[in-house]
Amino acid sequence: MVIHYKCPNCGSDMAFDAESGALSCGNCGRQDNIEDFSDEFIETVFEEDEAKEYHCNNCGANIVTDADTTATSCSFCGAAVVLADRVSGILAPSLVIPFTISKRQAEEAFIKWCRKGLLTPRGFMSASRIKKITGIYVPFWLYDLKNEAKVHAVGTRVRTYSRGEYIYTETKYYDVYRDLRIDFSRVPVDASEKMDDKLMDKLEPYQYSDLKDFKTPYLAGYIAEKYNYDAKELFPRVKEKMNKPLDDFIRSTVSGYTSVRYKNKNITTKSRKSLYTMLPVWMVYYDYDQSEHIFAMNGQTGKVVGKPPLSKGKIAAWFGGIAGGSFLLMKIISFIVTGGGIL
Template sequence: MIIHYKCPNCGDDMAFDSESGKLSCHSCGRKDTIEEFDDEFITTTFSQDEAKEYQCENCGAAVITDADTTATSCSFCGAGVVLADRLSGDLAPAMVIPFTISKEEAMAAFTKWCKKGRLTPKGFMTADRVKGITGIYVPFWMYDLNSKADVHAVGTKVRTYTRGDYIYTETKYYDVYRNIDLNYVKVPVDASEKMNDELMDKLEPYNYGSLKDFKTPYLAGYLAEKYNYTDNDLFPRVKAKVQKFIDSYISSTITGYSSVQYKNKHVDTRKRKSFYVLLPVWMVYYDYNKQEHTFAMNGQTGKVVGKPPISSGKVAAWFSAITGGTFVTLKVISLMLGGGLW
């Protein structure tokens, strides 16, 4: 089923506006709240299966999608459409964080971010090589977890003292036991096989207080995908993701020792709850020196992540400046200590 949201004023297509948080008509400027939008102005076309071809209700053109797409735009008339049959049943997201950064704001933020690159090539810093910028709702699983940790370690305290002509070193050994109960809430893991996991992890954190109950109008005018991996598929990854925080917390409870050696550390992490959400991401495709670079921007906070190209000339200049400064510093210290000229 393909969905269009029609403007009650002029009949043109409406899309979600990140600035106002409402459905907006680009033709007449009308804005409607998602919760109060009249079903009379929602048009639908039904498909019998998960075929990759749909018909645009607006102009009649074929809308071609891959099997994972849940929201897209008609390439002929530009209408934003939602493929609702791919958002139902087990594929229905529980919640969504709507875009709060518009395409224009995202482009401006990316340009500013490019200019901060001290070691990037000069041509790259102009940010005029953008091939495309796409707003996409990326599927994530969020987990509420409970971790129980049983820890046995040996801590030492070392004391050195002088008595007469002798220097003594005293080492005391302590058995350390910890039984820890930790809870983590809303730990996100992206569920799309197309997205780079490292990029998606670095986009965190989102403001999860802005999570809203999922409604299809939030997707109008953006791309969206359904998940490729279930919450059970991704459970090993979320366990690995929280492990470093568990290790850090355990370490923070064992302090005051000269050294700590772990004899046994058993951590049992279990899923209390998981739910499917869509999070907003601007994907920026940038062409430089005949190579395409991909960057991602958090569609709520504006945080940009990615690996820009590095200028070998700037790196050499930076290294020369550092080593030159070190050389001068050592000469000054030498003179202060009575040393001769180098």
């Protein structure tokens, strides 16, 4: 089933506008609140073969998608469409964070980010070579986790003191036990096999106060993917993702010791709740030096992640500056200590 959102004024297609947070008509400029948009202006077309090919009722063309696409646009007329069968039933997201950064704002922010690179080539910093920028709603699972940690460690406290001509070192050993309950809320893990997991992790944090109940109009005008992995399949990954935060929290409860050696650490993690959620991402494809560089931008906060190219000349100059500065510092120290001159 293909869904079109038609403008009540002029009949043109409407799409979600990140700047206003409303359904917007590019033809006459009308804007409608998603919550109040009337069903009579939503056109749907059902197809027998819904696996990969859909029919655009705007221009009559066939819309060919892969099996994971849930929202796209017609390549012939540009109409924004949502493939409703792929966001319904067990595939229906519970929550969504709408885009708050428009395509224009994303382009401007990315170019500004490029110019901040201290070790990037001059051409990368000064030129705008955006090949393509695409707004994608990426499927995530948000987990609420309950962790129980039972820890046994040995802590030491070392004291050094002197009596007469002798210096003594006193070491005391302590058995340390912790029985902890540690809860985490809304831990995101992307559920699309197409997306780079490390890149998606670096886009955090999102502001979850902006979460909204999912409605298909939020997808209009953007690309969206459905999940490839369910919450059970991704549970081992979210556990691994939380290993360091758990260790950091446990260590924060064991303080006041000179050293700590852990003898036993048992952690049990359970999922209290997992919610299928769509999060906004701008994918930026940038041409430089005859190669394509891929970056991602958080579509809510504007945070940019990715690896820009590095300038060998700038790197050499930077290390040369450090080496020169270190040499000069040593000479100054030598002058102060010996009273000599600087060569």
